[in-house]
Amino acid sequence: MGEYTDNQILEMFRNSKTRNLAFNHIINQNQKRVYWHIRKIVISHEDANDITQDTFVKVWNNLDSFKGASKIYTWIYTIATNESINLLKKRKKHYFESLDLVSYRLSEKLFADNYFNGKDIERKLQEAILTLPTKQRIAFNMKYFENMKYDDISEVLGTSVGALKANYHHAKNKIEEFLKEY
């Protein structure tokens, strides 16, 4: 399968004959990174699996109305991020806890997760990341693990590039402090 530009994919998607081909291309290009992006937010594989599927169903349903103001992949990331935050908010309502406390509770899942295969220091790093406020954590993950451009992170989170850079620097210091105690 050749590489297509976003405009070509949108054109193919709007044509009923090539709609499925375009969507297959979108899944092939994005499913792994979208899954890992979600997994880093919600930690559990089961939750990440559900949200990944829901995200692509939303893509399928809404790509027709996508105006092309951003890249397709950052648009998909925005949907995935919102879906993940919504899940954390639901948990927050369920347990009457703050969103950040829910994030902290996620660290407990690290120990219970069957699909965690990191070394001890990697687990500790994940724990440190989970102490960050949710949005800062998401931004940090996108920069640190995926090495995404600040412009793209800005498109996903709707935060200015300057604020993202400052946040990343602050988050990095906080994590290093946490690990120093370890």
Next chain:
Amino acid sequence: MNKKIDINKFERRIPFSVPSGYFKDLKFEIQNKCISKEKGSSFSIVHSLVPTIGILLFFITIFNSIETTNSEIELTENDLIAYLENNLSDELLYEYSILEDKNEDDELSDEFDYLFEYDFDYSLFIN
């Protein structure tokens, strides 16, 4: 101990894993979900029309039955007589005749009371 930690020197690996063959299946699960949602949405249009059609049919049936009943209500005089002949029991007719007699008696007694009161000349009345 004041050690310096630089996370930029860490191996940037995501320490999570997935079940084997997960991403291969994920693609098909997403496709199936999209297809079933689409089928569901076209089915749901028909499905949502069912109660409306049901209500419409209900009102049409009631309207028709009222129309039929009204046309049947237009009875002729002969129909009424036939109905009374067939359905009125003798006991009911007897009770009715007693009631009628009683009413007549009451009227007469009122007239007699009046005549007595004003000392009426009965001979005039009889003649």
